[in-house]
Amino acid sequence: EIVMTQSPATLSVSPGERATLSCRASQSVGFNLAWYQQKPGQAPRLLIYDASTRATGIPARFSGSGSGTEFTLTISSLQSEDFAVYYCQQYNTWPRAFGQGTKVEIK
Amino acid sequence: QLQLQESGPGLVKPSETPSLTCAVSGGSISSSSYCWGWIRQPPGKGLEWIGSIYYTGTTYYNPSLKSRVTISVDTSKNQFSLKLNSVTAADTAVYYCVRAHNYYGSGSYYSGWFDPWGQGTLVTVSS
Numbered sequence: 001e002i003v004m005t006q007s008p009a010t011l012s013v014s015p016g017e018r019a020t021l022s023c024r025a026s027q028s029v030g031f032n033l034a035w036y037q038q039k040p041g042q043a044p045r046l047l048i049y050d051a052s053t054r055a056t057g058i059p060a061r062f063s064g065s066g067s068g069t070e071f072t073l074t075i076s077s078l079q080s081e082d083f084a085v086y087y088c089q090q091y092n093t094w095p096r097a098f099g100q101g102t103k104v105e106i107k
Numbered sequence: 108q109l110q111l112q113e114s115g116p117g118l119v120k121p122s123e124t125p126s127l128t129c130a131v132s133g134g135s136i137s138s139s140s141y142c143w144g145w146i147r148q149p150p151g152k153g154l155e156w157i158g159s160i161y162y163t164g165t166t167y168y169n170p171s172l173k174s175r176v177t178i179s180v181d182t183s184k185n186q187f188s189l190k191l192n193s194v195t196a197a198d199t200a201v202y203y204c205v206r207a208h209n210y211y212g213s214g215s216y217y218s219g220w221f222d223p224w225g226q227g228t229l230v231t232v233s234s
Binding site for chain 1 (some may be wrong): 153156206220223
């Protein structure tokens with residue numbers, strides 16, 4: 001089974017600043033990685049799939065990169081609505097697996 | 108626009124076998140372009156994939172839950188279901204149903220990213 005590890009657990013960022021979130025897979029998942037955003041009381045929302053493709057309606061300030069075992073989600077200039085928990089997820093092999101999440105909070 | 112709506116018992120007792128259903132609207136569950144799944148989230152914790160099913164009935168389960176989980180599909184009702192045997196307090200969670208987009212790779216189609224998600228239904232296990 002592939003284990004997904006996200007870092008840091010919590011990221012404190014000021015509005016307007018750049019946020020960089022990391023996700024590491026215990027073995028290669030190729031480009032088969034997605035990122036989700038979850039706000040309190042809401043279901044997760046797809047942000048990025050295939051490691052770097054933005055989902056429909058996702059602002060350009062969100063970008064994904066990486067392949068194999070190392071991935072990054074970058075939010076170029078944090079807006080107030082971006083403070084949330086972010087999860088990565090691999091879909092290269094069964095069982096599907098999520099990272100434990102990174103909480104982006106206001107500094 | 109495709110929408111997913113979970114329904115479930117809400118409160119169940121330990122050792123019971125609750126069943127959850129996901130009604131799919133705005134699209135057909137019988138599309139070969141998609142797979143359907145269940146994901147859960149205990150209060151204050153992260154996301155756990157439970158399992159997935161194709162409209163043909165082919166299933167994949169999380170090994171940690173496989174012995175207690177059954178996912179089925181009813182194409183006539185455009186819905187799919189989750190049954191979880193012998194629940195304990197550790198099964199208390201919000202249960203989400205999702206659609207997975209299939210992608211092409213290595214000569215075949217595979218289940219990919221999850222979008223959209225249902226709003227989730229809380230299942231509480233308590234005596």
